[in-house]
Amino acid sequence: METGGSSESPTEPKKGKSKTPRKPKESVLKQKSPAEFFAENKNIAGFDNPGKCLYTTVRELVENSLDSAESISELPVVEVTIEEIGKNKFNSMIGLVDRDRVDEELYDDYETAKAREKRLAREARAQEIQAKNATLGKKVKEHPVSKGMRGRGEASFYKVTCKDNGRGMPHDDIPDMFGRVLSGTKYGLKQTRGKFGLGAKMALIWSKMSTGLPIEISSSMKGQNYTSFCRLDIDIHRNIPHIHLHEKRDIKDRWHGAEIQVVIEGNWTTYRSKIMHYMRQMAVITPYSQFLFRFVSDAPEKNVTIRFARRTDVMPPVPVETKHHPSSVDLLLIKRLIGETSKQNLLQFLQHEFVNIPKSYAERLIGEMGPEFSPKLAVKSLTSQQIVRIHQLFRQAKFDDPSGDCLSPAGEYNLRLGIIKELHPDMVATYSGRLCFNPSFLGLLLFVLFAQVFEGHPFIVEAGVSVGGKDVKQGLNIFRFANRIPLLFEQGADVVTRTALKRINWSSYKINHTQDRIGVFVSIVSTKIPFKGTGKEYIGDDISEIATAVKCCIQLKSKIVKKMQAREQQERKRNLSKYIPDVTGAVYTVLREMAESHVSKKKRYEDNDAEILRKVSARLITKETLREKLAQHVEQVDYEMALEYATQRGVSEEPREALYIQSLKAENKFIDMHSPIFVFRLFHK
Numbered sequence: 166m167e168t169g170g171s172s173e174s175p176t177e178p179k180k181g182k183s184k185t186p187r188k189p190k191e192s193v194l195k196q197k198s199p200a201e202f203f204a205e206n207k208n209i210a211g212f213d214n215p216g217k218c219l220y221t222t223v224r225e226l227v228e229n230s231l232d233s234a235e236s237i238s239e240l241p242v243v244e245v246t247i248e249e250i251g252k253n254k255f256n257s258m259i260g261l262v263d264r265d266r267v268d269e270e271l272y273d274d275y276e277t278a279k280a281r282e283k284r285l286a287r288e289a290r291a292q293e294i295q296a297k298n299a300t301l302g303k304k305v306k307e308h309p310v311s312k313g314m315r316g317r318g319e320a321s322f323y324k325v326t327c328k329d330n331g332r333g334m335p336h337d338d339i340p341d342m343f344g345r346v347l348s349g350t351k352y353g354l355k356q357t358r359g360k361f362g363l364g365a366k367m368a369l370i371w372s373k374m375s376t377g378l379p380i381e382i383s384s385s386m387k388g389q390n391y392t393s394f395c396r397l398d399i400d401i402h403r404n405i406p407h408i409h410l411h412e413k414r415d416i417k418d419r420w421h422g423a424e425i426q427v428v429i430e431g432n433w434t435t436y437r438s439k440i441m442h443y444m445r446q447m448a449v450i451t452p453y454s455q456f457l458f459r460f461v462s463d464a465p466e467k468n469v470t471i472r473f474a475r476r477t478d479v480m481p482p483v484p485v486e487t488k489h490h491p492s493s494v495d496l497l498l499i500k501r502l503i504g505e506t507s508k509q510n511l512l513q514f515l516q517h518e519f520v521n522i523p524k525s526y527a528e529r530l531i532g533e534m535g536p537e538f539s540p541k542l543a544v545k546s547l548t549s550q551q552i553v554r555i556h557q558l559f560r561q562a563k564f565d566d567p568s569g570d571c572l573s574p575a576g577e578y579n580l581r582l583g584i585i586k587e588l589h590p591d592m593v594a595t596y597s598g599r600l601c602f603n604p605s606f607l608g609l610l611l612f613v614l615f616a617q618v619f620e621g622h623p624f625i626v627e628a629g630v631s632v633g634g635k636d637v638k639q640g641l642n643i644f645r646f647a648n649r650i651p652l653l654f655e656q657g658a659d660v661v662t663r664t665a666l667k668r669i670n671w672s673s674y675k676i677n678h679t680q681d682r683i684g685v686f687v688s689i690v691s692t693k694i695p696f697k698g699t700g701k702e703y704i705g706d707d708i709s710e711i712a713t714a715v716k717c718c719i720q721l722k723s724k725i726v727k728k729m730q731a732r733e734q735q736e737r738k739r740n741l742s743k744y745i746p747d748v749t750g751a752v753y754t755v756l757r758e759m760a761e762s763h764v765s766k767k768k769r770y771e772d773n774d775a776e777i778l779r780k781v782s783a784r785l786i787t788k789e790t791l792r793e794k795l796a797q798h799v800e801q802v803d804y805e806m807a808l809e810y811a812t813q814r815g816v817s818e819e820p821r822e823a824l825y826i827q828s829l830k831a832e833n834k835f836i837d838m839h840s841p842i843f844v845f846r847l848f849h850k
């Protein structure tokens with residue numbers, strides 16, 4: 166591809182008769198803008214084919230909305246609409262007049278009359294066989310429906326709109342935020358979903374490539390008395406926004422947030438389920454958000470409206486920006502920090518621009534650097550060699566691990582809510598706090614939190630394991646989340662899947678991982694998630710720190726064993742009770758027969774036996790009496806065993822429910838106590 170459209174493009178060498186052709190002097194070196202690079206390699210950002218492009222566009226917009234609302238501690242309210250746009254409507258949107266086909270043979274889906282006849286005959290035969298098989302009660306094999314006249318050229322178009330109640334954007338920054346690849350506000354060292362400054366621009370690049378239509382952004386920030394409106398596309402060659410309209414409009418309500426609208430080619434049919442799974446899992450990992458998802462089309466039967474209600478007001482704290490850990494920086498970064506610092510001397514620089522270098526430690530480090538270094542040395546005067554020395558020392562010296570305080574994991578409360586919701590939404594009603602009696606949900610094996618460090622970046626792994634559940638398929642069901650993003654693709658290569666499949670010996674927990682229905686939920690948060698690729702689809706299995714942490718978490722060793730014991734204990738009673746009706750029936754039939762032989766003197770019984778048989782004949786002992794007695798006995802045995810079990814484990818192990826109490830503000834005359842099962846409202850006078 167010719168880049169830049171520059172007038173200085175190399176000129177063609179003249180075709181002459183000269184025997185010694187001269188090589189052109191001009192350089193063949195070309196350059197590409199970042200926008201051009203990503204347009205040509207859009208698959209590395211998750212824009213592989215029209216269906217995946219629709220999925221990734223939704224994903225990028227939703228994640229931006231959540232980042233935005235969470236950054237101002239606002240409980241997110243996100244509305245996503247995908248509107249299918251028919252060919253006629255699309256053509257009228259771009260001002261193209263519809264044209265009927267004239268030369269049919271020109272088209273890829275053209276079928277000759279003979280071929281059509283053959284196809285119809287083939288289809289009729291298949292239908293006949295199917296009908297015959299159905300009447301004979303044989304299994305009916307699904308025959309693929311003929312694609313008919315739909316050709317590969319028939320693209321489908323969608324208008325994707327995402328509206329949120331987030332921070333909004335400063336009016337003047339909007340064009341660059343959406344029209345300049347690799348620009349964003351999330352480059353600092355902080356746990357965020359966004360990272361590269363690429364996602365929204367990729368949606369725009371794809372719309373430019375597939376429909377040629379611009380993106381539209383409306384935004385309003387808290388306290389602004391106007392709404393910013395911007396319609397723009399991107400100049401791919403120069404990587405700059407190409408603004409169609411950018412204006413301030415009167416604000417109609419007190420809304421703050423952003424609404425982004427983009428028209429792209431997509432494929433709803435093939436990616437419908439992925440998009441729905443994504444929304445569902447996002448609702449799981451952010452139960453404090455409210456989502457409204459709509460698919461709108463001209464065919465009403467295809468329409469979808471799903472509301473994922475907010476299940477809790479407890480939002481994890483806003484992650485805070487942190488400083489670099491000395492073991493995570495390279496030469497380039499040290500130079501950049503020196504260029505940006507407001508500190509004057511080396512001592513202040515080391516102490517204030519990095520975490521885990523207290524003053525006394527900074528002094529010791531400087532002493533170690535050599536005689537030409539001193540605490541008062543002007544940091545801006547450091548030579549390249551001196552910077553290399555600092556870098557070398559950073560790599561060799563010992564530093565405390567960075568703390569995970571800047572991170573914001575989902576938290577046990579949210580993760581637990583999410584798991585219950587994912588496995589069986591109405592589980593909450595049957596979840597008793599003492600694990601589950603619900604036969605369709607055998608146990609929620611709790612949650613563990615594990616903080617660690619990888620290349621100077623703290624990370625936290627949280628995990629939950631469940632056994633049973635109504636909507637869970639047999640075997641391992643793995644749910645992965647990174648910085649509260651559900652990861653749906655590249656499952657096989659991911660560290661969580663590989664650990665769960667290969668490194669955990671499930672049988673040692675009496676779990677059969679091919680037959681039991683096991684849910685494994687792992688959520689990782691970090692200032693830097695080591696995703697493979699920019700598509701943010703999976704975390705590589707080669708990072709031993711993460712693999713080990715995931716393994717420790719999923720094992721939940723002592724917890725799993727204890728919960729399995731608890732499960733067995735609860736199941737025993739259920740199993741015994743199950744047999745009571747059959748046992749009662751059998752015993753009573755035998756007793757009736759014995760009583761008859763006793764009365765007819767065929768066989769004589771004595772003492773207690775005779776007394777019992779007399780009562781059976783007199784109907785003082787009935788089937789019902791037997792059933793009651795057996796049930797009482799099972800209850801008694803169960804109680805005794807439960808007591809013994811509790812004594813062994815101690816009372817501290819009794820299942821507990823965390824309660825979350827809202828702050829008592831003057832205007833609120835009540836306190837809400839939240840638990841996954843109920844909300845308890847206490848009023849005071």
Ligand SMILES: Nc1ncnc2c1ncn2[C@@H]1O[C@H](COP(=O)(O)OP(=O)(O)OP(=O)(O)O)[C@@H](O)[C@H]1O
Nearest residue numbers: 229233342349350359360361362363364365366423
């Ligand atoms: N809904 C929104 N509300 C507020 N700001 C937004 C919104 N969408 C995008 N932005 C701003 O635009 C910037 C660019 O967004 P973009 O999706 O291109 O990249 P990113 O989210 O920073 O990183 P990534 O490419 O990893 O998603 C963001 O950093 C953010 O500041």
